[in-house]
Amino acid sequence: MIKKMILMLLWLSAFLSYGQTDGIEWGMFGGVNYSGLMGSGLKEFAIDGKSRAAIGLDVGLRLKQPLGDRWGFRHEVGFNMLNTKVELKEKEAYTSQLRRMTVVVSPVNMVHRWRNLSLYGGPYFGFLTGASIQRLGSDGKKYRDKDIYGTAELEGDYMQKLDIGVKVGVDFSFSRLLGVTLQFARGIAPIMENAESKNQLSIYNQSGSIMLYYKIGKVQ
Numbered sequence: 001m002i003k004k005m006i007l008m009l010l011w012l013s014a015f016l017s018y019g020q021t022d023g024i025e026w027g028m029f030g031g032v033n034y035s036g037l038m039g040s041g042l043k044e045f046a047i048d049g050k051s052r053a054a055i056g057l058d059v060g061l062r063l064k065q066p067l068g069d070r071w072g073f074r075h076e077v078g079f080n081m082l083n084t085k086v087e088l089k090e091k092e093a094y095t096s097q098l099r100r101m102t103v104v105v106s107p108v109n110m111v112h113r114w115r116n117l118s119l120y121g122g123p124y125f126g127f128l129t130g131a132s133i134q135r136l137g138s139d140g141k142k143y144r145d146k147d148i149y150g151t152a153e154l155e156g157d158y159m160q161k162l163d164i165g166v167k168v169g170v171d172f173s174f175s176r177l178l179g180v181t182l183q184f185a186r187g188i189a190p191i192m193e194n195a196e197s198k199n200q201l202s203i204y205n206q207s208g209s210i211m212l213y214y215k216i217g218k219v220q
Contacts, residue, residue, distance in 0.1 A: 029212065034209070038203070039204045041202035052084070070114065071110070079102070081099065090135070098131070101130040117173075120169055121166065124164075127161065132146045165189070181213055183210075184208050
């Protein structure tokens with residue numbers, strides 16, 4: 001997965017920085033997210049029609065491409081682990097944790113810099129690599145069911161493999177090498193489908209993140 005992330009960033013760098021002479025800054029980021037689900041389709045998935053956000057993980061690589069003193073582009077490839085709590089009912093009601101693992105590509109985010117602050121925004125594409133949900137076993141103990149990653153050939157609800165959305169955020173630089181990022185992301189493509197009805201459920205990802213960023217160097 002790391003090799004794929006690096007190759008995708010190199011491809012973005014080669015494609016988007018052709019003809020640039022200012023140099024491209026690149027680095028790594030990591031932190032935590034707080035992820036929930038939104039949409040009317042939650043009524044068909046959770047017994048109370050709601051979700052509760054839980055803590056997950058964000059890590060990845062970032063390229064910054066300047067366009068003058070204040071404007072620029074940003075390109076990212078990252079890995080997200082998203083956790084969300086929902087109320088389910090089988091023999092009895094219980095709290096379950098839905099976990100999704102995704103590779104997230106932000107091809108082009110517009111950046112505006114002012115002193116130590118940078119505001120950014122743009123689209124993202126999330127590629128699901130794994131998913132599981134807690135179920136209640138016959139012994140009353142919870143176990144992780146990976147069938148929710150699934151396909152249309154299985155029964156019940158399963159996860160869509162592509163998430164599309166937008167994100168906005170702000171960076172604050174402590175120094176030339178280190179900074180912190182606050183980010184909000186909202187999906188605009190449904191992420192679940194029912195295998196029997198073939199209907200997409202109106203359920204969307206939504207998350208907030210806080211991450212540290214470390215500048216590794218510049219590509220001339």
